Amino acid sequence: MSVLTLDQVRIHAGSSTQQEALQEATDILVSVGAVTPAYVDAMRQREETVSTYMGNGLAIPHGTNDTKDAILASALSVVRYDGGVDWAGEPATLRDRHRRTRRRAPRDPLADRDPLLRRGRRRQAECGADPGRAVRTPLGGERLMKAVHFGAGNIGRGFVGLLLHEGGYEVVFSDVADALVDAINAVDSYTVHEAGPGGTDHVVTGFRAVNSKTDPETVADEVATADAVTTAVGPTVLRFVAPTIVAGLARRSAGAAPLQVMACENAIGATDTLRAEIEKAAGVDAEELLSRAVFANTAVDRIVPGQPANGGVDVTVEPYFEWAIESEAFGGALPKIPGAHFVENLAPYIERKLFTVNTGHAATAYFGARAGIERISDALADPDIAARVSAALEETSAVLVAEHGLDPAELAQYRATILERFRNPALVDTVQRVGRQPLRKISRHERFIGPAAMAAERGLSTIALVGAVTAALEFESPDDEQAVEMQEALRTEDALAFTSRTTGLDPEHPLFPAVRDAVVSRQTALNAS
Ligand SMILES: NC(=O)c1ccc[n+]([C@@H]2O[C@H](COP(=O)([O-])OP(=O)(O)OC[C@H]3O[C@@H](n4cnc5c(N)ncnc54)[C@H](O)[C@@H]3O)[C@@H](O)[C@H]2O)c1
Ligand SMILES: O=P(O)(O)OC[C@@H](O)[C@@H](O)[C@H](O)[C@H](O)CO
Numbered sequence: 348m349s350v351l352t353l354d355q356v357r358i359h360a361g362s363s364t365q366q367e368a369l370q371e372a373t374d375i376l377v378s379v380g381a382v383t384p385a386y387v388d389a390m391r392q393r394e395e396t397v398s399t400y401m402g403n404g405l406a407i408p409h410g411t412n413d414t415k416d417a418i419l420a421s422a423l424s425v426v427r428y429d430g431g432v433d434w435a436g437e438p439a440t441l442r443d444r445h446r447r448t449r450r451r452a453p454r455d456p457l458a459d460r461d462p463l464l465r466r467g468r469r470r471q472a473e474c475g476a477d478p479g480r481a482v483r484t485p486l487g488g489e490r491l492m493k494a495v496h497f498g499a500g501n502i503g504r505g506f507v508g509l510l511l512h513e514g515g516y517e518v519v520f521s522d523v524a525d526a527l528v529d530a531i532n533a534v535d536s537y538t539v540h541e542a543g544p545g546g547t548d549h550v551v552t553g554f555r556a557v558n559s560k561t562d563p564e565t566v567a568d569e570v571a572t573a574d575a576v577t578t579a580v581g582p583t584v585l586r587f588v589a590p591t592i593v594a595g596l597a598r599r600s601a602g603a604a605p606l607q608v609m610a611c612e613n614a615i616g617a618t619d620t621l622r623a624e625i626e627k628a629a630g631v632d633a634e635e636l637l638s639r640a641v642f643a644n645t646a647v648d649r650i651v652p653g654q655p656a657n658g659g660v661d662v663t664v665e666p667y668f669e670w671a672i673e674s675e676a677f678g679g680a681l682p683k684i685p686g687a688h689f690v691e692n693l694a695p696y697i698e699r700k701l702f703t704v705n706t707g708h709a710a711t712a713y714f715g716a717r718a719g720i721e722r723i724s725d726a727l728a729d730p731d732i733a734a735r736v737s738a739a740l741e742e743t744s745a746v747l748v749a750e751h752g753l754d755p756a757e758l759a760q761y762r763a764t765i766l767e768r769f770r771n772p773a774l775v776d777t778v779q780r781v782g783r784q785p786l787r788k789i790s791r792h793e794r795f796i797g798p799a800a801m802a803a804e805r806g807l808s809t810i811a812l813v814g815a816v817t818a819a820l821e822f823e824s825p826d827d828e829q830a831v832e833m834q835e836a837l838r839t840e841d842a843l844a845f846t847s848r849t850t851g852l853d854p855e856h857p858l859f860p861a862v863r864d865a866v867v868s869r870q871t872a873l874n875a876s
Pocket of ligand 1: 497498499500501502503521522523524527559579580581582584587588611612613647648649650651652
């Protein structure tokens, strides 16, 4: 049976009501044996929970998961009312039975008074960014935009995939975890639960997953025809995804618009790192292949803890989010991601995020681990830990003021909001997850040494940040390769070598002696145990 024949397309000169339109769409599907008459109720139920109005006069009604029994075969019906349909207050003219959800504007308690965000949003408006859903094909038709997202883990499903979906992208997740890929392909929707004040649920549909370990060729084919590629695999994994992107770029048709590449990792210049890996993997073809893509650094912020083993594909996240993206690379053709904001200069955003959210988070984790506490929210309930974390963040704020001219009062508010986010009792986040990969976290441009080095160069205080590094050096986690490696190196390497190798600090740097002393103190404790 064909999914769509001419008989399943109707065009009317006049207008209609929403109920009549749903009935007509159902009647067409019933007439070809695709659904039972009960399907109309399923579509009504769906409209009650979420409108299927897409904008631009298009609604895409469909049933709910609970009413799948009413579906007998795959089919579409298309009905156009030239005079329009009042779609619960929205002016629809065209409809069929696929589904999509709509998103409210991001809830960002800082947004209205934050000059960084105001500047970014103004710029976004200037660039004409608006939520879009389809792209024109060479023959004048339209197809859904497609994004290939590497890393279907916590932030991949709970944030990047969600916003891409809400921007109208079909999302192809690429991951190396067999069970996760199978689980994603076994469902046709998943829910992002926002836990905490003001949180709500969002349903994601229109995705599939491809295993890039066992089927890299298919992933490359997907990249070849994608509009965007995003990653959330961890900064150290970018070099492993680069060859697949190279293979996709090599297969990309000459007339295709440039692939928009955005790495969404907690690192400064993560997309630059990915681009460099792509360049390396492309070898002599690098110049040609890089010309088929544009690259934009981003800063992503949403706490997405580890998910329970039996949680399926659904993800629990905090309600807050921010996604700042460099605009320049796109030359005005911004990706359609509602809720993201585009900025000319990402440096203040990524440094403010990494050196406040992630410095505070990691400090809480390492002080918490030292105190034998498991959860981040519990660690911050300890007044001594809270004071140490606050002191470290005051030091990073002083650096941000000096470096980027940020307003001290607004930074104080930003810090307070972040500490409140860490305290969210509805979010079960662990010191093990937040403290993961301590060698990455104590490296040169990361959340501790990065701001502390900048502070030391300016003669600003670094005492609290060095205190947090001291706690990081004590972090033990048997399942964390870097934690094991760090403790082993602390036992075997001399203090000077360990300090310069792991932190990347030059022994002449003004921060070096304090960090070396922290290393010596950890080594003394280890030798005594
Ligand atoms: N979780 C958060 O709160 C959060 C927030 C902002 C940014 N981030 C950043 O996002 C990135 C991912 O973090 P996460 O918490 O989602 O981790 P995660 O471990 O939940 O997800 C990473 C995923 O990448 C997959 N992966 C590993 N190697 C791969 C490869 N070669 N190809 C494709 N997929 C691969 C893993 O199987 C896993 O599913 C990190 O850089 C992290 O710093 C996380
Ligand atoms: O992902 P990491 O290991 O760089 O850092 C752990 C957490 O601090 C991090 O994932 C935060 O939850 C996130 O960055 C919040 O936006």
